[in-house]
Structures are given as C-alpha cells and as structure tokens.
Amino acid sequence: MTTLDDRPSIAVSTVIFTLQPNESGEPELRIPLVRRIREPFADLWALPGGPLAQTEDLADSASRTLRETTGLEPRYLEQLYAFGDPARSPGERVVSIVYWALVGGDEAGQVFDSENVAWFRADDLPELAFDHNLIVDYALWRLRTKLEYSRIAHGFLGDTFTLAQLREVYEVILQRPIDPGNFRRTMEASGTVVATGERLTGTPHRPPQLYRYNAEPTASNEFDLGPLSHRVLTAKESA
Amino acid sequence: MTTLDDRPSIAVSTVIFTLQPNESGEPELRIPLVRRIREPFADLWALPGGPLAQTEDLADSASRTLRETTGLEPRYLEQLYAFGDPARSPGERVVSIVYWALVGGDEAGQVFDSENVAWFRADDLPELAFDHNLIVDYALWRLRTKLEYSRIAHGFLGDTFTLAQLREVYEVILQRPIDPGNFRRTMEASGTVVATGERLTGTPHRPPQLYRYNAEPTASNEFDLGPLSHRVLTAKESA
DNA sequence: GCAAAAGTGTTATTCTTACACCCATGA
DNA sequence: TCATGGGTGTAAGAATAACACTTTTGC
Numbered sequence: 223m224t225t226l227d228d229r230p231s232i233a234v235s236t237v238i239f240t241l242q243p244n245e246s247g248e249p250e251l252r253i254p255l256v257r258r259i260r261e262p263f264a265d266l267w268a269l270p271g272g273p274l275a276q277t278e279d280l281a282d283s284a285s286r287t288l289r290e291t292t293g294l295e296p297r298y299l300e301q302l303y304a305f306g307d308p309a310r311s312p313g314e315r316v317v318s319i320v321y322w323a324l325v326g327g328d329e330a331g332q333v334f335d336s337e338n339v340a341w342f343r344a345d346d347l348p349e350l351a352f353d354h355n356l357i358v359d360y361a362l363w364r365l366r367t368k369l370e371y372s373r374i375a376h377g378f379l380g381d382t383f384t385l386a387q388l389r390e391v392y393e394v395i396l397q398r399p400i401d402p403g404n405f406r407r408t409m410e411a412s413g414t415v416v417a418t419g420e421r422l423t424g425t426p427h428r429p430p431q432l433y434r435y436n437a438e439p440t441a442s443n444e445f446d447l448g449p450l451s452h453r454v455l456t457a458k459e460s461a
Numbered sequence: 462m463t464t465l466d467d468r469p470s471i472a473v474s475t476v477i478f479t480l481q482p483n484e485s486g487e488p489e490l491r492i493p494l495v496r497r498i499r500e501p502f503a504d505l506w507a508l509p510g511g512p513l514a515q516t517e518d519l520a521d522s523a524s525r526t527l528r529e530t531t532g533l534e535p536r537y538l539e540q541l542y543a544f545g546d547p548a549r550s551p552g553e554r555v556v557s558i559v560y561w562a563l564v565g566g567d568e569a570g571q572v573f574d575s576e577n578v579a580w581f582r583a584d585d586l587p588e589l590a591f592d593h594n595l596i597v598d599y600a601l602w603r604l605r606t607k608l609e610y611s612r613i614a615h616g617f618l619g620d621t622f623t624l625a626q627l628r629e630v631y632e633v634i635l636q637r638p639i640d641p642g643n644f645r646r647t648m649e650a651s652g653t654v655v656a657t658g659e660r661l662t663g664t665p666h667r668p669p670q671l672y673r674y675n676a677e678p679t680a681s682n683e684f685d686l687g688p689l690s691h692r693v694l695t696a697k698e699s700a
Numbered sequence: 701g702c703a704a705a706a707g708t709g710t711t712a713t714t715c716t717t718a719c720a721c722c723c724a725t726g727a
Numbered sequence: 728t729c730a731t732g733g734g735t736g737t738a739a740g741a742a743t744a745a746c747a748c749t750t751t752t753g754c
Contacts, residue, residue, distance in 0.1 A: 230471050230513055232556055274469055276554055280545035303689065304543040304558045306519035315515055317471055319543045319556070356688060363687030386732075404717065406734070428724040428733045448602030449595060450542065625705075643744065645707070666705045667751040707750070715742070723734070 230306070230315040234283040235271030235354075237302065237322040237361035238292060241378045241394060242341065249327065249394050251344040253358065254291055259338070262312045263351030267340070269358070271318070284321035291339060296323040298377035300447070302361055310353045318352075322361045324377030369395055372446060373414045376435040384422055384430040385409060413438070469545070469554040473522040474510030474593075476541065476561040476600035477531060480617045480633060481580065488566065488633050490583040492597065493530055498577070501551045502590030506579070508597070510557070523560035530578060535562040537616035539686070541600055549592045557591075561600045563616030608634055611685060612653045615674040623661055623669040624648060652677070 241249040255267040270291040274283055281299060288296050299321055306317040335341060342348070344362055347355060369375055375391045376383065389405045409415050415433040423429050480488040494506040509530040513522055520538060527535050538560055545556040574580060581587070583601055586594065608614055614630045615622065628644050648654050654672040662668050 228515060229468070230515060232469050232471060274545070274556070276467060276469060277547050279547060280543065280556070301543060304519065304540060306513070306558070308516050308518060317513070317519070317558070319545070359688040360686075367687065384733090401718070402733080403719085403735070408716095424726095425732080426726055427731050428726095430733055447599075448606065449598040623706090640744070640746085641706080642708075642746085647743095662752095664705080665753055666703080667707085667753095669706060702754090703752105705750100705752090707748105709746105709748075711745090711747100713742105713744075715740105717738100717740080719737090719739105721734105721736080723732105725731090725733095727729090 230317050232274040233271055233316050233318045234274050234280060234287065235269040235318050235320045235357070236284045236287050236291075237269060237320065237358055238288055238296075238325060239322065239344065239361075239365060239378075240325045240341075241327045241391065249390060251395055252341045253344050254339055254341050255347075255350070256291065257338045257340075258351050266351040267342070267348060268351035269320070269354050270339075271320075274319070280319055281321065284323065288323055288325070292325065294325045296377075297326050298324040298374050302357070302364060305353060305357060307353065318357075320357055320361070322364065324374065326380055327378055366395060373412070373435075376415070382418055382420070382432045382434050385415070385433060386430060388415070388433070469556050471513040472510055472555050472557045473513050473519055473526065474508040474557050474559050474596070475523045475526050475530075475538075476508060476559065476597055477527055477535075477564060478561065478583065478600075478604060478617070479564045479580075480566040480630065488629065490634060491580045492583050493578055493580050494586075494589070495530065496577045496579075497590050505590040506581070506587060507590035508559070508593050509578075510559075513558070519558055520560065523562065527562055527564070531564065533564045535616075536565050537563040537613050541596070541603060544592060544596060546592065557596075559596055559600070561603065563613065565619050566617055605634060612651070612674075615654070621657055621659070621671045621673050624654070624672060625669060627654070627672070 238254055240252055242252050244250045254270060256270050258264050258266055258268050270287050272283075272287060274280070278286075280301065284299060285296060288294065288299075300323075302320040302322045304317060304319045308315055310316070310318075344358065347358060349355065350358070369392065375388055375395075378391045379387055385406055386402070388409070389400055389402060392400055392405070413436055416436045418432045418434050420432045421429040422432055477493050479491055481491050483489045493509060495509050497503050497505055497507050509526050511522075511526060513519070517525075519540065523538060524535060527533065527538075539562075541559040541561045543556060543558045547554055549555070549557075583597065586597060588594065589597070608631065614627055614634075617630045618626055624645055625641070627648065628639055628641060631639055631644070652675055655675045657671045657673050659671045660668040661671055
C-alpha cells in the first residue's frame with residue numbers, strides 16, 4: 223500500500239533560551255516546553271514545534287513556533303541540527319530540524335506558564351519525549367561554546383544594558399566568575415558594544431554607563447555562519 | 462487532491478573533499494560532482510545525493526552516496542546544514558540535509574572520472590544545480606574554519622604520514638604558508654599525532670619520522686560536536 | 701661536499717590573567 | 728563617611744610568531 227507514510231515527514235522544533243530570575247532574584251537559564259497531548263509520548267514534556275508547512279521556510283517555521291509558544295520574537299535564531307535516527311519516533315519516521323533561539327529576559331519575564339506550556343531550568347530537565355533530552359544537551363553545549371567566541375549574549379537582554387548585566391549573562395551561562403575589569407576591556411576592544419552616553423540611574427551606587435549592541439560587523443566578527451550569515455536572524459532584523 | 466507532493470520530501474547530499482595532485486604535482490582541493498540527467502537543472506552538475514530512504518539514518522545515507530559516487534569510505538563525515546528554502550527546487554518542495562566528508566588522497570587518486578561523475582577544483586566551480594554553489598561555499602568555509610581549531614586534517618591522508626605532509630594539507634586548504642618548526646611543536650604538544658617509530662625512506666634528503674593520528678581524545682579535543690560527538694564518523698570507526 | 705628537508709633552540713611580541721586601586725553615588 | 732559596584736592601571740605568565748641554527752640523508 224502506498225500512503226503518505228512511505229516517505230519520512232519533517233518537523234521543526236526550537237530550543238528557546240531565556241534568562242529569568244529565580245526566587246532569590248538570580249537569573250537562571252530556562253527553556254519552555256510543551257506537554258504532549260497525544261501518542262507517542264503522551265503527557266511527557268517536549269520541545270515546541272510541529273510539522274513543516276509545504277510553503278514555509280525552515281527558519282520561519284521555527285520563528286512561528288516560538289511566537290505561538292511564548293508570544294515573543296526571537297532576538298537570535300540559528301539552526302542547530304537535523305535529527306533523523308529512524309528509531310527516534312516510534313511508529314512513523316520523522317526527521318526533526320531543530321533551531322535554537324534567544325529571547326530577551328525583559329519580555330520573557332512577562333510570560334507565565336499555561337496548562338500546556340511550562341518553563342524549566344535548562345540544566346534540570348525531566349525525562350522528555352523522543353530524543354529531546356539529547357537535543358537540549360546539544361543546544362546547551364552549542365550555546366556555551368558559541369558564547370565564548372561569538373557575540374550573541376546581548377540576545378538575552380534588552381536594547382540597552384550595562385556591562386555588568388552583560389557580564390552576568392556570561393557568568394550564568396558559563397557558570398564561572400569573570401573578572402569585571404578584563405571583561406570591560408575585552409568587550410570595548412572587540413567593538414561588540416558601544417556606549418549610548420546615557421547612564422542607568424536609581425542604582426544604590428555609582429551609576430553605570432548604558433551600552434547598545436553594535437550590529438556593524440567588525441574584524442573579529444565573521445565567526446558566525448560564514449556564507450550563511452544572512453540566514454541568521456539578529457535582534458536588529460527582528461525589530 | 463491529496464498526493465505525496467503535499468508534504469516536503471527529504472534529500473541527503475554530500476560535499477566530498479579530497480586532495481589530488483594537479484599537473485605540477487601540487488595537491489589541490491577537489492570535490493566530485495554528478496551530472497543531472499533529468500529536470501530540473503538537467504545537464505548541470507550537482508552534489509551527489511538522493512532521496513532519504515524510509516529506514517535509513519541520515520549519516521548512513523550520506524555515507525552510501527559517497528560510496529556509490531567514489532567507491533571510497535569517508536575518513537571524516539559530519540552534518541553540514543539543512544537547506545529548506547521553499548523556492549530552492551522548482552516544482553516540488555525538497556529539504557536537503559547536507560553532509561561534508563573527507564576522503565584520503567591516496568585512495569582518491571585512483572578514482573577517475575566517468576561520464577556522469579567529475580572532480581572539480583573546489584574554488585573554481587561552474588554554475589551548479591539548485592543552491593549547490595552556496596552549499597559548497599558554506600562547506601568550504603566550514604572546512605577551513607574547523608581545520609584551524611579541530612583535528613581533522615589527517616582525514617585527507619593515509620594511516621601514516623609525515624609532519625610535512627600534514628602541514629601541506631593545512632597550507633593548501635588555508636592557502637598560506639605555515640612555519641615548519643612551530644607546526645611540529647604545536648602538533649606534538651596537542652597530542653593529535655604520535656610517532657610510529659618508523660621513517661619514510663627513499664626521500665632525496667633526511668628521512669622523516671612517520672606519524673599516526675591519535676584517536677584518544679585529549680584535553681584540547683572536545684571542540685567537536687559536544688554531546689553529538691559519537692555521531693561523527695572518524696577514520697578509526699570506519700576502518 | 702653540497703643541497704635540501706628534518707628537526708631544535710631562542711627570542712620578541714602579543715594575549716591572557718590576576719589583582720591592586722581609585723571613583724562616584726545613595727543611604 | 729561608608730559601603731559598594733563602576734571603572735582604570737599594571738605586571739606576571741602563557742601562547743604565538745619569527746627566524747637562526749644544527750642534523751641527516753641522496754646525489
């Protein structure tokens with residue numbers, strides 16, 4: 223018998239990262255998951271996503287999923303990997319093309335859980351559907367690796383931020399302290415950020431300078447996707 | 462009407478790199494292409510590949526394509542990217558999952574062109590079918606980038622090689638000279654290669670030490686795919 | 701012996717890291 | 728004025744790069 227099931231189907235899923243303050247006020251790396259309502263893996267948590275529409279671009283599909291799940295626009299979006307093990311989905315063959323995204327902490331803080339969507343600490347997940355635990359592990363590894371040589375950290379923040387806020391992003395994700403002085407010099411020398419001239423007031427102490435992400439590509443910039451760079455959604459383009 | 466064409470189909474293609482000596486005896490970076498025999502893009506050259514079989518793993522499909530095209534086994538194989546622009550294939554929606562591979566120069570030297578398979582200089586390609594020019598550009602970028610921080614260069618060589626041969630791989634691909642002394646120290650310190658104790662004789666000058674790739678992961682090793690490392694085919698596993 | 705590649709030694713320079721110290725503000 | 732994070736200075740150590748020099752072979 224010849225049916226639709228004779229060829230593998232395509233799904234697009236997205237690992238959505240954000241930083242949200244916990245009870246103590248310290249930011250934590252979190253991702254939203256959706257509860258599956260049908261077999262296979264009914265009732266387990268899974269990455270948001272769905273089948274690829276016939277005329278939809280892969281990145282658009284990831285972006286739409288992200289919007290439908292969180293109500294937010296991604297500040298950074300990049301393809302992660304295509305997972306196609308024939309045994310990864312019982313019953314039918316599904317190839318999942320997975321994206322990973324960063325969303326700003328400010329907006330994400332307004333998002334609350336619904337019955338079928340919940341935010342989990344990225345390093346403390348339950349058993350997920352399919353091979354989604356492996357996928358999140360890989361996305362986490364890629365986020366940490368890329369944070370060290372690329373300029374994506376601002377994707378967790380708003381349009382303007384202090385260097386202390388930016389440094390905190392690095393410290394939370396890389397899970398180690400970073401020297402404030404050296405961090406400041408490295409960032410300013412790289413041209414990744416530019417001072418806005420304004421200062422953040424209302425702090426208990428000396429008011430810090432506000433910075434903005436510098437979208438201009440600098441010499442130490444082309445570490446991204448090379449010839450595919452235009453396929454990456456940046457904060458500037460999404461605005 | 463509901464037909465198979467209502468859902469996107471999946472193809473797996475592979476960019477196969479090798480080093481082959483040109484007329485002057487200097488190695489050149491080359492890739493094999495196949496001539497299309499049907500529309501769309503009939504008669505144009507394209508990357509080897511084909512539809513994903515229902516029960517076949519993605520990497521297996523790439524490996525099979527490589528074997529059918531070149532008669533060789535890959536010494537290195539890694540997923541490159543999934544290309545899914547709805548307009549990239551006129552008439553039907555095709556998502557291509559592309560791999561890139563390295564094959565040893567010794568074996569590849571025995572491969573000769575057939576009517577529908579030819580080897581091209583990687584930096585001097587004709588107009589290719591679909592978006593395959595962009596794909597090769599990206600694969601080239603990834604090869605060059607990865608060569609600088611990873612340990613894949615031995616994939617172009619046989620089981621044993623001299624440091625001069627390994628250095629020549631870097632020089633040809635990165636297109637710049639490398640200091641022999643510093644290269645030796647860097648390689649030996651990284652633990653990437655180990656001396657076999659044997660020497661290559663028959664050279665016009667001082668016989669060089671033969672080295673072998675060290676498959677043992679060292680401290681400076683985990684720059685690869687992180688949690689997905691086991692999904693990369695290495696020379697050791699393919700042997 | 702000579703040419704040429706193999707292999708070793710040495711130094712200047714740059715990058716990284718650690719940490720001391722001053723500055724500006726709210727309470 | 729004091730506590731605290733913002734911001735600057737500086738020096739030790741490591742990694743990189745440039746290049747001189749010695750060794751070993753075939754011819």
